[in-house]
Amino acid sequence: MGSLSFQASGAALAAVDQHVPKLAKDKVASRIAAKDHTLWGPDAESEASIRLGWVEAVEVSRPLVPRILKLRDELRTEGVTRIVLAGMGGSSLAPEVISNTAGVELTVLDSTDPQQVAAALAERLSETAIVVSSKSGSTVETDSQRRVFENAFKQAGINAAERIIVVTDPGSPMDSASREAGYRAVFNADPNVGGRYSALTAFGLVPSGLAGVDIDELLADAEEAAEILSEDATENMALALGAALGGTEPLRNKIVITDEGSGIVGFADWAEQLIAESTGKQGTGILPVVVEPEAPELSMDAADVLVIRLVDTEAEIELGENEVAVAGSLGSQLLLWEYATVVAGLLLGINPFDQPDVEAAKTAARGMLDERPETPEPAAVDRAVEIRANGAWLNGAGTVAEALEALLGTLDTDSYLSVQAYLDRFGQAELAQLRPRLASLTQRPVTFGWGPRFLHSTGQFHKGGPAVGVYLQITGASEEDVRIPDRPFTFGELISAQAAGDAQVLVDHGRPVLRLHFTDRQAGTRQLQEAVASLSDGKP
Structure with missing residues (x-):
């Protein structure tokens, strides 16, 4: 079965001990495998009835x-x-x-x-x-x-x-x-x-x-795992992982995921979408925070953080406090996390199959494309960066460093910072290096998403989850645009509308959004890197 393994400590272990016996007694695993659409309550029944085909995906595929x-x-x-x-x-x-x-x-x-x-x-x-x-x-x-x-x-x-x-x-x-x-x-x-x-x-x-x-x-790998994950046993790792994700008390809703040699490339990015889009709604949910080994979040020991380590099946793991370690081959892990996510949804009392707030961002983007509103004047221009913000919290900031400092000043003890880059994720990959630096600076979890792809992932949590996010949106002028045949807009206009639309939805939810637009991508990237460095040095 791909040698699936699971370990937990601290609050995660307490959640496993508290919830798994009842989950097994209530036959949750076998009911999921049998596509029982009543598990998540009356409000979820219609959606669940047409969304449980994944439990038999191997046979169908x-x-x-x-x-x-x-x-x-x-x-x-x-x-x-x-x-x-x-x-x-x-x-x-x-x-x-x-x-x-x-x-x-x-x-x-x-x-x-x-x-x-x-x-x-x-x-x-x-x-x-x-x-x-x-x-x-x-x-x-x-x-x-x-x-x-x-x-x-x-x-x-x-x-x-x-x-x-x-x-x-x-x-x-x-x-x-x-x-x-x-x-x-x-x-x-x-x-x-x-x-x-x-x-x-x-x-x-x-x-x-x-x-x-x-x-x-x-x-074949997933097929072997399916037999174990559908069993109503207290040893079922899907029940344990689901309990760790959605059953801690109080809820540790920032799930910091790091890969420490799992052999599965980019798995945390897939799990991020699965968990955030499935659970971030009705003012609750779980926010996956994908980090590098040795990231600042791994040693924060904050009350709202749970660490999940993706490890090799042969590794000997010594867990810290409030941590989980998961190992297994790719096919088995894909199915494990799907089961665990819907179990977490059950414990959270939400429907894990809808995504109401993803549509809100799409609607806002369509409105921007149809109406083509004038781009608001920037609050300030700092060389190659135009600075825009949605509230008095900007406090007259005139430089990138000052604007960043003002945004970070809105963070609270249960907040997180979301960095959203509507740029080329391959050509400007170095921007992601800002994530751990901002986490170190703020001592709060920091997510990094490439737009518009994160709109189909953590974008649901940002709008539907608890209103504790603080947002840094980065856009940039393109050296070339690409026309879309038989459409009245270009790719440049489309991504601009998606960024503006999502920012407006976040603002409508009462959240602080700092928008930095690079009139020159390379120069703007350097300025942002310098600004973060200056704040880290205590010299804004």
């Missing part, structure tokens, strides 16, 4: 494997060796983890940043096929990415239909449109699985399999 592998071999025979994945949220995060862990190339395009889109278009187009993944096809990011690649293929004299593969729900608008367009292949996923639970469905398997992953082995 197995017939897809030969078709995926046949298509992979056909593409390779034709010289198509590069797979691009256009998808957001659950449609992209799981395939990225699966392919990176297997060490195979998969280009994940989960951004509307024009520089990131242009870079994906510029690389080996003649050897490229694109997998377009969306349950309905209505996701604006994914639709835009499909349009621009289809146009690029045509401009290069390539038969676009032969290079486009679609993953979608049966009967969706995208399903029928793709078949009418004559695209190379259309794979239907189980419609009774939500996006963030779709790792072991067609959404996870098609791009990974086409890229070269042994998806048969992945499913």
Whole structure:
């Protein structure tokens, strides 16, 4: 079973001891496996009744494997060796983890940043096929990415239909449109699985399999784990992990996740979306904070923090206080965390299958695109950075350092800082290095998300969870923009609307939002790095 293991200490162990016996007695694990949609209460029944297909994903997905592998071999025979994945949220995060862990190339395009889109278009187009993944096809990011690649293929004299593969729900608008367009292949996923639970469905398997992953082995691994995770036993690790996530008292709702040699590349980013989008609602929830080994959060010992260490199955672990260690192979861990998340939702008293506040940000972005409001004048301009804010807390700040200091001054003992960069996550990866420096400076948990992809992840918690977040939004002018065929907006305009829309929703929730816009990306990045360094040195 991939040698799944679980250890807990302190508040996490107390939660396990308190809740697991009752969870086992109430047959929670077997009821999940039997797709009992009544577990989470009357308000969740309608959604749960169409969202529990993931418990049988292995069985449902197995017939897809030969078709995926046949298509992979056909593409390779034709010289198509590069797979691009256009998808957001659950449609992209799981395939990225699966392919990176297997060490195979998969280009994940989960951004509307024009520089990131242009870079994906510029690389080996003649050897490229694109997998377009969306349950309905209505996701604006994914639709835009499909349009621009289809146009690029045509401009290069390539038969676009032969290079486009679609993953979608049966009967969706995208399903029928793709078949009418004559695209190379259309794979239907189980419609009774939500996006963030779709790792072991067609959404996870098609791009990974086409890229070269042994998806048969992945499913076999998960199949072994499924037998254990569905048992109503006090030894069930899904019940234990779910209790640790959602059952501490008082709730430790900042879950700091660090990878200490698990062998699974980027797993914490996938778990972040699964947990945050599933639980962050009704003023409660769990905020995953993905950190590096030796990150400041690991030694904060704050009352609202629980540390989870992802470790190797062979490692000997000595836990600190209020910590959890989890080990296991990829297929088994994917299923473990899905079970644990819905168990946590049960303990929190929420519906773990909806995401009401994700739609709020989408609606705000659409409004920005339709109305095209004037960009408000900045409160101040500091060389290559325009500074905007939503309240008196800015207190007349005129420099990046002063604005940052004012924002951090709004942090409370139960707050967290969220850094949201609407930029190229590959071309400007160095920005993520600010995360541990800000955590050290504030002595509070700090999340870092790339926009717009985090909107499908922690974005739900930011609006639906407890109102304790403080937000730093970073945007930047692009050296080039990319037109979207047959759409009245460009990628640059789209990502600007997404950033502005989300900021407005956060402001409407009464939260402090500092917006820093780089008129020159490189110069702005240097200024922000210098500002954080100056605050760390005590010289704002």
